[in-house]
Amino acid sequence: MIDTVKIAKALSDPIRYKIMLMLAQGKGECCPISGQEEDFRPGLCNCEFVAATGMIQSRVSYHMKELVDAGLITEEPRGKWKMYFINTKTLKQYCEQLAQDFVVK
Amino acid sequence: MIDTVKIAKALSDPIRYKIMLMLAQGKGECCPISGQEEDFRPGLCNCEFVAATGMIQSRVSYHMKELVDAGLITEEPRGKWKMYFINTKTLKQYCEQLAQDFVVK
DNA sequence: TGCATATATCAAAGTTATTTGATATGATGA
DNA sequence: TCATCATATCAAATAACTTTGATATATGCA
Numbered sequence: 001m002i003d004t005v006k007i008a009k010a011l012s013d014p015i016r017y018k019i020m021l022m023l024a025q026g027k028g029e030c031c032p033i034s035g036q037e038e039d040f041r042p043g044l045c046n047c048e049f050v051a052a053t054g055m056i057q058s059r060v061s062y063h064m065k066e067l068v069d070a071g072l073i074t075e076e077p078r079g080k081w082k083m084y085f086i087n088t089k090t091l092k093q094y095c096e097q098l099a100q101d102f103v104v105k
Numbered sequence: 106m107i108d109t110v111k112i113a114k115a116l117s118d119p120i121r122y123k124i125m126l127m128l129a130q131g132k133g134e135c136c137p138i139s140g141q142e143e144d145f146r147p148g149l150c151n152c153e154f155v156a157a158t159g160m161i162q163s164r165v166s167y168h169m170k171e172l173v174d175a176g177l178i179t180e181e182p183r184g185k186w187k188m189y190f191i192n193t194k195t196l197k198q199y200c201e202q203l204a205q206d207f208v209v210k
Numbered sequence: 211t212g213c214a215t216a217t218a219t220c221a222a223a224g225t226t227a228t229t230t231g232a233t234a235t236g237a238t239g240a
Numbered sequence: 241t242c243a244t245c246a247t248a249t250c251a252a253a254t255a256a257c258t259t260t261g262a263t264a265t266a267t268g269c270a
Contacts, residue, residue: 009117011203013228014110024207046247059229061248066227080237080246088208095200098116102129103193118258151217164259166218185216185267 002071002093004101010070016063019049023073023086045081107176107198109206115175121168124154128178128191150186 010016023044049060064084067073071090076083115121128149154165169189172178176195181188 005117005119005122008113008122009227012110012114012117015228017110017113021206047245056230057247058231058249061246062228065248077237077247080244082247086207091203091207095203098196098200101126102191102196114257120258152215161260162217163219163261167258170218182217182267187217 002090002097004094004097007070007072007090007094010066010072013063013066015053015055016067018053019060019063019067020072020086022049022052023084026086045078045083047081107195107202109199109202112175112177112195112199115171115177118168118171120158120160121172123158124165124168124172125177125191127154127157128189131191150183150188152186 011020026044046057046060046064049055049064050057053060064073064075067084068075072087074085074087076085116125131149151162151165151169154160154169155162158165169178169180172189173180177192179190179192181190
């Protein structure tokens with residue numbers, strides 16, 4: 001069962017929302033990821049957000065953790081980088097839960 | 106245009122989420138509203154939440170204002186009471202925006 | 211009018227979240 | 241191994257949010 005309030009809290013910060021948007025767009029410029037493989041998924045590393053937002057690294061790290069904890073993104077180590085991917089499944093479940101709780105009566 | 110982050114913030118408090126659930130259920134016991142009229146909409150007054158949650162009145166009032174400001178509920182004075190109604194339109198727009206921002210790419 | 215009830219607002223206190231700077235961990239590559 | 245780079249974690253400071261108790265406003269009714 002998803003934690004609707006926790007997901008809402010994760011989405012309730014403008015910086016985290018922007019990070020989510022960047023992940024959804026999936027356009028990275030910083031780290032060497034390729035898009036030719038069979039199982040390619042767009043992902044971005046921590047330093048991508050540092051570059052794009054001007055925030056210091058520890059601040060980005062804190063927000064990434066919040067998003068991971070809420071299940072909105074997943075992380076995957078790649079060498080010394082860590083790649084992040086948006087988790088559309090959680091977003092879908094979140095919307096479905098909202099619909100069930102509030103709309104469908 | 107809806108403010109997605111603001112709506113998420115309004116939904117990110119467990120008390121406000123509970124209030125929303127109560128409004129969606131629309132089962133009031135405190136104030137004299139009838140369900141026979143042609144244009145009847147289920148609504149609840151402030152004191153309903155005070156009774157159901159044990160919170161003091163000013164606290165409920167604060168949270169109702171947060172929900173109203175986010176557009177998640179509407180309010181309507183009825184004599185000395187104020188009735189609240191869930192605004193499913195905003196919830197719908199919120200979900201649509203999430204889908205557009207994060208899922209549809 | 212005067213009293214009771216319902217809600218709003220305010221300031222102060224309490225709590226939680228965010229930011230920063232420093233330091234630690236862990237991987238890479240010379 | 242050693243230096244470098246990317247990320248994580250921590251403690252302290254700051255900022256934002258929530259709660260409370262007191263008071264104000266407004267309506268309804270005797």
